Amino acid sequence: MDAEIKRKYQEKVDNMRWSFSRINSFQSGCKFCWFQNYIIKERGEGNAFSEYGSLMHDILERYFKGELLPFELESEFTDGFIENVGDFPPNKFVDLRENYFNQGIKYLKEFDGYPDYEILEIEPEILINVGGYDFIGYIDLLVKNKNNGKIIVIDHKSKAKFKSKEELREYAHQLYLYAIWVYEKYGEYPSLLKFNMFRKQTEKTIIFKESELEKSKKWMLDSIAEIRECEQFPVTSDEFFGTELCNNRDHILHELGEVYTLEELWED
DSSP states (O other), X not given: OOHHHHHHHHHHHHXXXXXXXXHHHHHHSOHHHHHIIIIIOOOOOOOHHHHXXXXXXHHHHXXXXXXXXXXXXXXXXXXXXXXXXOOOOOOSSOOHHHHHXXXXXXXXXXOOOOTTEEEEEESOEEEEEETTEEEEEEOSEEEEETTTOOEEEEEEEOOSOOSSHHHHHXXXXXXXXXXXXXXXXXXXXXXXXXXXXXXXXXXXXEEOOHHHHHHHHHHHHHHHHHHHHOOEEEOOOOHHIIIIIOTTTTSTTOOTTOEEXXXXXXXX
């Protein structure tokens, strides 16, 4: 391993401002794409799934900010879907484009705007420091239960469900880390962390535990340490992820299962 390349790489890692997606994409995505995104700064392209999620996030944000009225939500979603959401991959069981559109319309038809909650913050930028590393993020919605005064962090998710308890724990790290900012600003931790799974009109709720917060801090610091020492960046071997979801799926070097070293990918 070229010591100078490793030093320069670690210097870039040490100067990063971290986020959940930046860490999670290394841990559960495609390490080659992670390198292209965050070291080379080649962002690649999005996909229909991420465009769909961004559309719904934008609509909900504008609704809670008072920029959209309830009767405008469906038409805003329809127009945005046609204009901004690209082609979904083929699926032998269902037309994904039709399915995602219908699920979005159904959610907005039944959306009640959380009448039992007082809205505290809408998409606030959070910046915290964990173990000497800056961490940035945006809370989709921070609310207070009108009945008991407890604070709740809400995160909008386009996923239909979490595949396993392990996947839920992975995503919960994001909201646990956000809870640090909540404590710094409001003097108390949220009582609940809630995923709004809007496609299926369901919610996944986690009772906040300080012991789990410590695990999330450890996850963040252990992940950064792993990234800092990484010398191999394999392309994912997951065919669907690699061909449909990776931002750099069209990169000339993107070949499923191929392993590249830091020296091979490094650009001065």
